[in-house]
Amino acid sequence: MTDIPRDAPQPSALPEAVAPPASRDSLPAMQLAGLAKHFGQKVAVAGLDLTVPTGSFYGLVGPNGAGKTTTLSMATGLLRPDAGTVGIHGVDVWTHPVEAKKLIGNLADGVRLFDRLTGEQLVTYTGMMFGLTRDEVGARTADLLQIMDLTEAAGTPVVDYSAGMTKKVALACALVHAPRLLVLDEPFESVDPVSxxxxxxxxxxxxxxxxxxxxxxxxxxxxxxxxxxxAIIAQGRLLASGTVDEVRGGQTLQDRFVELVGGRHHAEGPQWLRQS
Incomplete structure (x- = not known):
């Protein structure tokens, strides 16, 4: 494994080795068409259409149970849809899964890591699965562990990491092969404010x-x-999508979200809960 220097300076930006390739095309980064998934009688995603422009920072929001994680799982090849198609830079995820997954860095909710490996071993192993050479993966792993403030924990098994450290090493794994598209499910959950x-x-x-x-x-x-x-989704359906300014329409995004999704209670709560 790479001997990571303990006193190396912290990079302030994404290292060049992890930046996406320079070549670009005019195709969307992600194109969902008629995406649908049922679990028994429950409709999790109901014919979702969504276009994510290349180079965008795209937010996917919705209440609990809206179908966000199911949608992202289908979009990244983790869960087969009942209907519909997914294109990643023009590559069909379910027709050409290996080619499509090479383009994606995925931080998925609830997916187990090989947590008996150390942080350094986990990122290295992930990079080698994507075909990086040992020299490439060694340099990139060192860069990413520095960026994530995990250099001192590089030799510690991931099973002993805190929730925030685990989230950061999983993000490092998503970045190591320099993907063209990052799909991140709650990337800041349990992460401290500085990180x-x-x-x-x-x-x-x-x-x-x-x-x-x-x-x-x-x-x-x-x-x-x-x-x-x-994009705002609820009950597996797309309610609104576009630029942030277009979707919020002069309101805060929070107010627009509540307006579209509904369910807000304006009552002051039960009488017994009041303190006077």
Whole structure:
């Protein structure tokens, strides 16, 4: 394994080795058409159509149970849809899964890591699965562990990481093969504010260089601050999509979300809960 220097300076931006390739095309980063999934009688996703422009920072928001994770799982090849198609830069995920997955860096919710490996071993193993040479993966792993402030924990088994550290090493695994598209399900959950700010900087640099980020989050403030496009889904259906300004229509994104999704209770709560 790579001997990672303990006193190496912390990079302030995504290393060149992890930046997306320079060549670009005019195809969307992700194209969903008629995507559908049922679990028994429950409709999880109901014929969803969505286009994610290349180079965008795209937010996917919705209430609990809206179908966000199911949609992203189908879009990244983790869950086969009942109907519909998924294209990643023009490559059909379910017709050419290996080619499509090479284009995707995926931070999925609830997917187990090989947590008996150390952080360094896990990122290295992930890079080698994507065909990187040992020299390439060694340099990239060192860069990513520095960026994620995990250098001191490089030799610690991931099973002993905190929730925030586990999230960061999973993000490093998603980045190591320099994907063209990052799909991140709640990437800031359990991450401390300093690390979250560093990750934001990395993602902004990634999109500025031509990469595309799709982030699923419950934080409307985060999505409104970071994203240039957003889609709101509920009950497996698309309610609105477009640029953040188009979707919020002069309101805050939070107010527009509640207006579209519904379900807000304006009552002051039960009498017994009041303190006077």
């Amino acid at each position: 979250a700010a560093n990750i934001e900087d990395i993602l902004r640099g990634y999109t500025a260089s031509g990469g595309t980020v799709i982030v699923s989050s419950h934080s409307m403030d985060l999505v409104q601050r970071m994203c240039d496009h957003v």
